[in-house]
Amino acid sequence: MTDLAIETAGLTKVYGDTRAVDGIDLAIARGGVHGFLGPNGAGKTTAIRMLATLIRPDAGSAKVLGRDVVREADAVRGLVSLTGQFASVDEDLTGRENLRLIAKLYGFRGGAATRRADELLEAFGLADAADRQVKKYSGGMRRRIDIAASLVVSPELLFLDEPTTGLDPRARNEVWDIIRALVAHGTTVMLTTQYLDEADQLADRISVIDRGRIIAEGTSSELKASVGSGTLHVRVMHRDDRDAARAILVRELGVDFETTHDPQALVAGLEDRSGVTRALTALEDADIGLAQFSLGQPTLDEVFLALTGHAAEEPTQDAEEAA
Amino acid sequence: MSAQSTAEEAPRAPQVDAIASALTSVERPPRPSALSASMSFGWRALLKIKHVPEQLADVTLFPVIMTLLFTYLFGGAISGSVESYIAYIAPGVMVQSVLFITMYSASTLRTDIDRGVFDRFRSLPIWRASALIGMLLGDAVRYTLGAAVTAAVCLAIGWRPEGGFLGVLAGVAVLLIFAFGLGWVWLFFGLILRTPGSVTAVSTIVLMPVLFGSNIFVDPSTMPGWLQAWVDVNPVSGLVTAVRAFMNGTPVGPELGMSLAWSAGLVAVFGSLTMWKYRDPR
DSSP: OOSEEEEEEEEEEEETTEEEEEEEEEEEESSSEEEEEOOTTSSHHHHHHHHTTSSOOSEEEEEETTEETTTTHHHHHHHEEEEETTBOOOTTSBHHHHHHHHHHHTTOOHHHHHHHHHHHHHHTTOGGGTTSBGGGSOHHHHHHHHHHHHTSSOOSEEEEESTTTTOOHHHHHHHHHHHHHHHHHTOEEEEEESOHHHHHHHOSEEEEEETTEEEEEEOHHHHHHHHOSEEEEEEESSGGGHHHHHHHHHHHHOSOOEEOSSTTEEEEEESOOTTHHHHHHHHHHTTOOEEEEEEEOOOHHHHHHHHHSSOSSOHHHHHHHHO | OHHHHHHHOTTTSOOHHHHHHHHHHOOOOOOOOHHHHHHHHHHHHHHHHHHOGGGGHHHHHHHHHHHHHHHHHHHHHHHSSHHHHHHHHHHHHHHHHHHHHHTHHHHHHHHHHHHTHHHHHHTSSSOTTHHHHHHHHHHHHHHHHHHHHHHHHHHHTTOOOTTHHHHHHHHHHHHHHHHHHHHHHHHHHHHHSSSHHHHHHHHHHHHHHHHHSSSSSSOGGGSOHHHHHHHHHOHHHHHHHHHHHHHHTOOOOTHHHHHHHHHHHHHHHHHHHHHHHHTSOO
């Protein structure tokens, strides 16, 4: 018996010329949510699929709840559940039929399988839609039935692969509530996401993954602290003023300001906060109108940029997420 | 947040308390047997037929068209009349219809993989082959229907099998066993080929020479030597001969044993290949 939920050493998966997962070492404790954060194509899903025994590693080893994913794959399957883009339900069947099928496959007999299916449908707010084909479900309902299918027996470890991708904010909050309920019950959740605020909200610890490698690991606060003690966000009222504002800020604070895809914004990491008031006055004196002037912890977006040298997401996805 | 939305629309939102209690209330039952897991997957296939009855078009319309087309197209030319040809072609066209339908197993599997259902099944602690066997069991229902439709059409246009009802039944049984073996070939293709389109294309290319280069429509003695050689080694010819013997009430020769051996061989070879690929598909 081990205290670790997941333990890997040099875990690797190669597809052709691409090292989809390139030597990952993980030691993830039981309990809570562990976030796997990275952009599309970073290798999150490939890593999760190896851990859930769906594909076999090309090199390295992995233990899930103390069982080897290759040699004791069947034992691992008995302890974990998987929900995600690649582990879904049958769209042609109704919600109830899907849950009954999974229940039967876990060994529930006819009546017990139906009772278990109905209990989950009720809990996930799907009782009204129980006899509708899943292909007619909304995005949020679809995600709920996917998660419900993973909870037909209580797994010790649940893999959630991008559980909120494509959901509207309300449906996303519902999924977050479900995840928090699972954690409160003692289930370990391993969550992959490309949304920085999702990892921030849910995950106790975060592994940042990029191009198949883990590039940072820690709590959200630790990751932010690694970038600097604070970040100054300035947004000018008129985009034409940005260059002038930047010159003043650089002069007063002695640090370099970065521009982002927002044409009005300026961002800089600060080690020393003492000159901030002076800088604000200087901007006022120069008649530069400000929409925002804030000093705070860096966002995970900035952390990602600092760690990888490139942004986590395309601007369009940013906008979608902010909606 | 959750308490609020629960109060506002109790029936539609997930209920966190109920989820928590659903997690604790469950006691894990003992693992299902291999047979029971396979039957559950077979049940799934039947549910899919219930929800998407259009998918029966291939097993109902296709045999009708095949039977009418080939009987009337070739009947006159080959035997002088449809009446004398029907006894020869009816068992053959049944074999052809059913074997043609088996090919769809590959695209069914491919669709499951693409939609993500397949990974859900593979992540369950069950006997690994059961999902695929269940799929083939469900298909067996479709094959039976295809055979029944073909038989009905043949009977309607004058087929009077000498082997009687039991003879026809025995012929269908041999055919279904062979179809089960052939199904593993398509499942293997479904796993290694990436798109439903390529699955169908490759399956057709494999199936055409096997179906048409056989004794289904014409007596091989009229064929050139090289083609006769192929027809003789083609397992479908042996199958057709065996099915014909049962249905026409003539003595069943060594072809029966050969057909069963081929079926077993296909399961052994392609079943193993499929299960090997099943562990780590792309």
